[in-house]
Amino acid sequence: MNDFLSTYQAALVLLVVAMLAHEPLRWMGLYLGRRVAADSEIFVWVRAVATALVAALVMRLLLFPAGELAHIGLEIRIGSVLGGIAVYFAARRNLAAGVGGAAVLLILADFFMK
Amino acid sequence: MRENRRSHQLAAFGSGLLGTFSIPGLILFASAAGFGALARDAGMSLFNTVFMMGIFFALPAQVVMMDQLARGGSIMAGTFAVALTAIRLLPMTVALMPLIKEERTNWRQVVAVHFIAVTAWIEGMRRLPSRPAALRLSYFIGLGTGFVLATLVGAALGFLIAGSVPPILSAALLFLTPIYFFLSLVATARSSVDFLALTFGTMLGPVFYVLVPGFDLLLGGLVGGTLAFVAGRYQKKLWEPGKE
Numbered sequence: 001m002n003d004f005l006s007t008y009q010a011a012l013v014l015l016v017v018a019m020l021a022h023e024p025l026r027w028m029g030l031y032l033g034r035r036v037a038a039d040s041e042i043f044v045w046v047r048a049v050a051t052a053l054v055a056a057l058v059m060r061l062l063l064f065p066a067g068e069l070a071h072i073g074l075e076i077r078i079g080s081v082l083g084g085i086a087v088y089f090a091a092r093r094n095l096a097a098g099v100g101g102a103a104v105l106l107i108l109a110d111f112f113m114k
Numbered sequence: 115m116r117e118n119r120r121s122h123q124l125a126a127f128g129s130g131l132l133g134t135f136s137i138p139g140l141i142l143f144a145s146a147a148g149f150g151a152l153a154r155d156a157g158m159s160l161f162n163t164v165f166m167m168g169i170f171f172a173l174p175a176q177v178v179m180m181d182q183l184a185r186g187g188s189i190m191a192g193t194f195a196v197a198l199t200a201i202r203l204l205p206m207t208v209a210l211m212p213l214i215k216e217e218r219t220n221w222r223q224v225v226a227v228h229f230i231a232v233t234a235w236i237e238g239m240r241r242l243p244s245r246p247a248a249l250r251l252s253y254f255i256g257l258g259t260g261f262v263l264a265t266l267v268g269a270a271l272g273f274l275i276a277g278s279v280p281p282i283l284s285a286a287l288l289f290l291t292p293i294y295f296f297l298s299l300v301a302t303a304r305s306s307v308d309f310l311a312l313t314f315g316t317m318l319g320p321v322f323y324v325l326v327p328g329f330d331l332l333l334g335g336l337v338g339g340t341l342a343f344v345a346g347r348y349q350k351k352l353w354e355p356g357k358e
Binding site for chain 2: 003004005006007010011013014015017018019020021022023024025026027028029030031032033034043044045046047048049050051052053054055056057058059060061062063064065066067068069071072077080081084085088093095096098099102103106107110111
């Protein structure tokens with residue numbers, strides 16, 4: 001944790017990063033969307049890289065969490081995620097049920113295992 | 115005639131805006147609250163939290179960049195990781211474009227693509243086809259505006275309550291983001307390449323985090339995604355030998 005993130009300089013850095021590295025991909029999509037097929041090989045690869053990256057981010061947030069989540073045992077975090085996935089499929093691929101189920105499991109597990 | 119078209123567009127915008135009050139809108143609101151809580155933990159100010167939510171409007175990029183800065187990691191590596199997460203938005207935008215196409219590229223489309231992130235994209239793909247073609251762009255802008263407003267309020271609320279609710283609720287709020295990301299990936303995965311990428315990223319991410327902290331997301335994405343792509347292609351060749 002550091003103080004930088006609460007400063008106006010940080011807001012400026014975030015704005016620059018957003019406008020140089022984030023938003024242009026949306027503009028490019030707008031431009032390319034008029035001519036390129038969405039199912040071409042390059043997009044399959046791009047999609048795969050992006051998916052793997054977000055999956056890695058999920059694991060980072062779960063295994064090496066910050067803040068209050070770090071006080072919850074690893075086995076409870078992992079168990080709740082697996083439970084949430086199970087609820088998601090049991091509720092016929094319902095996103096709200098899966099996310100809500102995982103959060104409820106986390107709270108219950110923490111309550112009963114203390 | 116022209117007046118009539120305007121009022122139809124306005125009505126479509128309005129019904130898109132109302133679309134915020136839905137289950138996906140609620141999840142988005144809750145995960146924005148989770149982001150707000152995370153941001154407070156990371157040392158962000160309230161202004162920067164809400165500002166970041168608005169200019170990125172894509173939680174993976176926000177969490178990557180914030181986490182990177184909070185851990186004192188390199189800004190360059192963070193920017194690369196952000197660009198990598200943003201690459202997801204490119205095929206999404208391309209895929210949505212046929213639905214919001216107009217004769218000429220115009221500023222309304224530039225506004226519309228800012229709303230493209232997992233949730234708005236899924237909802238756009240789901241809801242737009244049944245709407246009249248001429249009103250789809252207006253509807254989508256309405257829906258996107260509503261979603262953005264929901265996340266701004268959600269992020270601010272999450273930030274403000276993070277310190278005053280029982281620790282277990284803060285933990286649950288922080289927990290919403292990863293589970294929502296993961297299930298969204300599962301929900302939008304279509305091909306075996308997508309599922310392989312999900313699996314490889316999950317396995318490689320922690321390994322790279324331990325070995326090369328700071329570059330774990332970049333490497334997890336590139337190595338995991340490329341492996342998935344190659345494996346998917348190889349599998350395709352085995353199954354469809356004549357179709358090269």
